[in-house]
Amino acid sequence: MRIYFAAPLFSTAECEFNRLLAEALRRHGHEIFLPQEHEQRTDRPDLIFKSDREGIDWAQMVLANLDGSDPDSGTCWELGYGYGVNKCIMVYRTDFRLFEGADKVNLMMTESANHVIYAPKMGVEELAERIDQEIRNRFEPVRYRAPMKADQFGGFDRDPRGPEDKFADSIKEAAGIPVRRYRHGDK
Numbered sequence: 001m002r003i004y005f006a007a008p009l010f011s012t013a014e015c016e017f018n019r020l021l022a023e024a025l026r027r028h029g030h031e032i033f034l035p036q037e038h039e040q041r042t043d044r045p046d047l048i049f050k051s052d053r054e055g056i057d058w059a060q061m062v063l064a065n066l067d068g069s070d071p072d073s074g075t076c077w078e079l080g081y082g083y084g085v086n087k088c089i090m091v092y093r094t095d096f097r098l099f100e101g102a103d104k105v106n107l108m109m110t111e112s113a114n115h116v117i118y119a120p121k122m123g124v125e126e127l128a129e130r131i132d133q134e135i136r137n138r139f140e141p142v143r144y145r146a147p148m149k150a151d152q153f154g155g156f157d158r159d160p161r162g163p164e165d166k167f168a169d170s171i172k173e174a175a176g177i178p179v180r181r182y183r184h185g186d187k
Contacts, residue, residue: 001030001060001135001139002030002058002059002061003025003030003031003032003059004058004061004078004087005021005022005025005032005033005035005065006035006063006064006078006079006082007064007072007075008065008067008068008072008074008075009035018036019036021127021128022034024124024127024128025128025131027128028128028129033056033059035051035055038051038055039051052078053081056085057085060087060088061088062079062089062090063090063091063131064076064089064090064092064109065092065093065094066092066093066109066110067094068095071109076106076109079091079109079112079113088139089114090113090114090115090117090131091109091110091113091115091116092127093116093117093118093119094119094120094121094122094127095120114139117130117134
């Protein structure tokens with residue numbers, strides 16, 4: 001899957017964690033757009049903005065790091081833009097703070113996500129494995145033939161199975177994988 005990796009990138013520790021997680025996800029076969037690999041601090045702000053926006057447009061999914069006492073504002077914007085252009089959204093949090101109560105992190109971030117991973121203090125390799133498993137389980141093509149149901153025109157369409165399956169179809173279509181629609185005479 002093509003993934004835009006939204007995360008804070010202002011300290012050595014943040015950049016190193018991002019780099020290691022991006023490398024681990026690439027080993028799982030994903031293509032990663034990591035902003036820190038595409039921009040320099042000497043770039044003009046308008047060029048950084050353009051590069052990041054184009055990265056989100058290229059991606060099928062926005063993966064966002066919500067660590068910290070308050071998620072990074074740039075990461076939040078990238079997440080919101082991805083949501084606004086109908087990208088698949090997955091967020092994760094490895095920070096152990098704010099895990100008590102009903103609102104573990106800003107609800108605007110978690111409610112815009114298709115999937116949230118809470119993984120306090122989880123290591124890079126284990127987190128990459130978990131992200132990869134969630135992508136494969138939730139967002140990759142459904143491998144069975146859905147039941148048939150008559151449509152309003154007398155043909156047959158796939159039976160809508162629920163929002164998660166419809167979302168899987170939208171991911172398939174975004175990836176250029178045809179979604180089969182069954183009509184009279186199909187075998």
